[in-house]
Amino acid sequence: MRAMVYRGPYKVRVEEKPVPRIEHPNDAIVRVTHAAICGSDLHLYHGMMPDTRPGMTFGHEFIGVVEKVGGSVRNLRVGDRVMVPFNVYCGTCYFCARGLYSNCHNVNPNATAVGGIYGYSHTCGGYDGGQAEFVRVPFADVGPSVIPEWMDPEDALLLTDALATGYFGAQLADIRPGETVIVFGAGPVGLYAARSAWFMGAGRVIVIDHLEYRLEKARSFAFAETYNFAEYDDIVVHLKNITDNIGADRVIDAVGAEADGNFLQHVTAAKLKLQGGSPVALNWAIDSVRKGGTVSVMGAYGPIFSAVKFGDALNKGLTINMNQCPVKRQWPRLFDHIRNGYLKPNDIVTHRIPLEHIAEGYHIFSSKLDGCVKPIIVAEG
Amino acid sequence: MPAYPADRPNDPDTSALVERIPGWGVDADPADRPAVPKELPVGPAPGVHWQVPEEQPGREGRERSNEHAFLPPVFGTSTPMGGLSGIVRRRAYRFSEARAAHWLILLAADRVAATEAHVRSFAEGRPDNPITETGVKAELTHHGWSSRVGAKRADNNHAWIDPILVGGPWVAATVVAGLAGRAAVRGARRR
Numbered sequence: 001m002r003a004m005v006y007r008g009p010y011k012v013r014v015e016e017k018p019v020p021r022i023e024h025p026n027d028a029i030v031r032v033t034h035a036a037i038c039g040s041d042l043h044l045y046h047g048m049m050p051d052t053r054p055g056m057t058f059g060h061e062f063i064g065v066v067e068k069v070g071g072s073v074r075n076l077r078v079g080d081r082v083m084v085p086f087n088v089y090c091g092t093c094y095f096c097a098r099g100l101y102s103n104c105h106n107v108n109p110n111a112t113a114v115g116g117i118y119g120y121s122h123t124c125g126g127y128d129g130g131q132a133e134f135v136r137v138p139f140a141d142v143g144p145s146v147i148p149e150w151m152d153p154e155d156a157l158l159l160t161d162a163l164a165t166g167y168f169g170a171q172l173a174d175i176r177p178g179e180t181v182i183v184f185g186a187g188p189v190g191l192y193a194a195r196s197a198w199f200m201g202a203g204r205v206i207v208i209d210h211l212e213y214r215l216e217k218a219r220s221f222a223f224a225e226t227y228n229f230a231e232y233d234d235i236v237v238h239l240k241n242i243t244d245n246i247g248a249d250r251v252i253d254a255v256g257a258e259a260d261g262n263f264l265q266h267v268t269a270a271k272l273k274l275q276g277g278s279p280v281a282l283n284w285a286i287d288s289v290r291k292g293g294t295v296s297v298m299g300a301y302g303p304i305f306s307a308v309k310f311g312d313a314l315n316k317g318l319t320i321n322m323n324q325c326p327v328k329r330q331w332p333r334l335f336d337h338i339r340n341g342y343l344k345p346n347d348i349v350t351h352r353i354p355l356e357h358i359a360e361g362y363h364i365f366s367s368k369l370d371g372c373v374k375p376i377i378v379a380e381g
Numbered sequence: 382m383p384a385y386p387a388d389r390p391n392d393p394d395t396s397a398l399v400e401r402i403p404g405w406g407v408d409a410d411p412a413d414r415p416a417v418p419k420e421l422p423v424g425p426a427p428g429v430h431w432q433v434p435e436e437q438p439g440r441e442g443r444e445r446s447n448e449h450a451f452l453p454p455v456f457g458t459s460t461p462m463g464g465l466s467g468i469v470r471r472r473a474y475r476f477s478e479a480r481a482a483h484w485l486i487l488l489a490a491d492r493v494a495a496t497e498a499h500v501r502s503f504a505e506g507r508p509d510n511p512i513t514e515t516g517v518k519a520e521l522t523h524h525g526w527s528s529r530v531g532a533k534r535a536d537n538n539h540a541w542i543d544p545i546l547v548g549g550p551w552v553a554a555t556v557v558a559g560l561a562g563r564a565a566v567r568g569a570r571r572r
Contacts, residue, residue, distance in 0.1 A: 007495070007498055007499075007502075007509055007514055008494075008495030008496075008498060008499065008509075009495065009546065009547070010515050010543065010546070010547045011509065011511065011514040011515055011547070012514060012516075013509075013510075013513065013514045023437055023438070023439070023458060024435065024437040024455055025435055026431075026434070026435070047488075047491060047492075047495075050483075050484045050485075050487035050488050050491065051470065051473075051487045051490070051491065052491055053459070053460040053466075053491070053494055054460070054494050054495055054497075054498035055459070055460040055498065056459045056460050057459070072430075072431075072435070074430060075428050088455075088457075089426070090434050090454070090455065091425055091426030091427075091428060091429040092425050092426070092429055092431065092432070092433065092434060096425075096426050097423045097424060097425060097426075098420040098421055098422075098423055099419075099420060099421030099426075100419075100420065101426065105453065106434055106453045106454055106455060107453060107455050107456065108453065108456070109443060109444065109445035109446065109449060109452050109453050109456045110444065110445065110446055111446050111478055112446050112448040112449060112478060113478050116455075116457070119459075122444075122457070122459070122460075123487075125456060125457045126456060126457030126458065126459045126460070127457035127459060128457070128459040138455050139434075139455070141428040141429065141430065142426050142427075142428040142429060167415075168416055171408075171414045171415070171416040171417065172416070174411065175411075176411065177395065177406065177409045178392065178393060178395050180393060196408075198398070198402045198404065198405045198406075199404050199405070199406070199407050199408040199409075200406075200408045200409060200411075200414070201395070201405070201406040201408075201409035203392070203393030203394070203395045203398070204393040210533065210534055210535040210536070211532075211534060212532060212533070223401065223402050228533055229535065230533040230534065230535045231533055244389045244390055244391055245385070246385070246389060260535040260536050261535050263538055263539060266539055267539055267542065271539065271542050271546060273488055276484075302484075303478065303484055304481065304484045304485070305481070326416070328426075328427075329415050329416060330415050330416070332415070333408070333414075333415045337404055337407070340404070340407075341403060342403045342404025342407065343403065343404065358516075359513060359514055359515065359516035360516040360518060360519040360522070360523070361516070362516055363515060363516030363517060363519045363520075364516070364519045364523050367519075367520075367525070367528070367540075368528065368534070368536070369519060369520070369523045369524055369525055369528040370519075370523035370524045370528060371528075372523075
């Protein structure tokens, strides 16, 4: 089969690989019809995530058609069109039994601090991902769902991570009706988080980024008030000034490990890999939220230490909520929201790229060229 | 003397939002949200029909965090360890996830593995191509110049580092190979 293969930092190519096989009785093999490149794939692409091995296929956002099932699979049949959450999870461990599907303890030998994620290094379990023609899906009776007939395939694809995570991030912020919410990052997850903040009754939603075309999308898609931090000497002071010098009630970090805005933080994290992530957005979140407020973090960070301003968080009495999203818990409500016309997820898709051109796709997304917000990979033929 | 009051002087006006924003307030009840409560009442996830997951075969030699009591039943088999990088990785797994050594050694192993992969690509007759594999051609086809120039982008101040990170090792390897070749030729002439 054809598959994207990581060759080292900033380098990927498409190669022939063996079609994955059933390795466990509850596995399925899925023929991928749509995949996406996620902002967090860029952390792998840039070599930031420890134990990312050349030869691995990335891709934790994908949908497809069931090609083969293992002997114990009951809930899926060959030919079913399925959407697959980015979490690999067993459904029965201590954490899954409590709904913490993103924290499964039975699927990742390499680390206990993170669950299993498709195509996301051996630190997340060593599973190949969906930027390929076929992918192995463990615990096929638990993770995947059959795509509803009425659902646009691209919307189903975006539900496998970006939309679910953005919606989850807004929930982590614990928004109460009428409150002021700041979202750092106008990438796909930030856009969805901003849009979701309105579902929770926010009174004001402010989005911060440095890419003007993404801020335009935040205004048109997420109905947000926007500011380009590159135009301000100190964005935190500006945010304080526009929030009664008290700060926002809730702030969401939808940027994660490669945040810009501080040269030293960015270079030591994203280029020199001396931090698990550049915590610029997280520190701005801590500084721009009001005392007693909530910071929500679902931007991805690596496992190494990061220079986070915990003193400010402590002294302000903040609540910091965070996790990888347990995707499937979000689906029923989001299905309703899509069906009711509250949002159209694929409004943010800007690039549809054949698998054979995936190296260009990574470069366009990584370098923020051509107005790229969300690139998806489409099967050819 | 000014002082901060008990309420925000400029509370947002929400009266028109329900008309302007589709779905405004549909999840307004904090208790009625899919991620609330964080932990659900204990029970198997929907779809489960086993008490304990069966074990995936092929467990011998599979590395694991020393914070695990045993190898979990299911695991990825994407790219097993091998070569010099595999030796380095095994060293890393002696340290727990709590130790910086674990992660820093793994990062070092990643760089060793990338070098191994590049060398192997030549031996396998499909050498890595830094032009096609970096996708840098997109600079010409997808507005590389106009996407950056004239825009207030914070990443413009470090974009110059990327070509050095990507191309530097290739240039260095070429120079070293050239010098080694020249030394070998000179040595042969002297003999």
